Amino acid sequence: MVMTFVLVWSLASCAARVPDAEAIRAAIGEMAAAAEARRTGDVLERIAADFTGNDGEFDRAGLERLLRARVLAAQSAGVSIGRVEVELDGDRAVARFEMTLTDGSGRWLPDRRFVLDVTTGWRREGRDWLCYNASWSSDAR
Template structure:
């Protein structure tokens, strides 16, 4: 009987353990980058809050259209995320990072490579962190 209790306790402790908030946000950003590379826009949008606002007041639907257009036009997209600085404020956070983005077709990014600077706002929704705002700017190289 004891081995069953030990196994049950181990399963419960793993199921109940929670990733630290800053690590959860960094993991969400990394997952979003991987989804962009794999042309899976829906997975990117799963990380975005319904009331998202970005540059030029782009909303979640506008972001979906932008992603769809960019992914249709690019053969191979590469995304390399630099270090992510996360400032936590309770159930909200700000994450700042740079992303080096490449496009082998040259259709999405004219120079085929660009560094994009992001400042993103995150909030906890249930057990997940979702991006509710973002500002970005790029330096063509």
């Protein structure tokens, strides 16, 4: 009886594990939803302490300041993520996607859409995937 329980529990644990690429895609989606909901703390939960962005232009604290400034400046913001391509290499991964930002107030984004091409670096820390670097370039459309 005990052996059957252990076997069932083991199989359920394996079945419940989300594939790494899907976990990273889910994290990116959760971060986008948090940004749209103006919850910068939730965005930062997936950012590593040693984060660097745009070749050293931003560290984690700088990214936090940028996010908070955008939340204060925008009355409402839309964030949508295009198809996320993930390349895995053990406990590291690279995710590339297009992110579209919108803001009808015209205060920090134009009234039209603002598109970023984003490349992010991820690493596994325990059971979680954290973003430790990112680069982005814009193309206002």
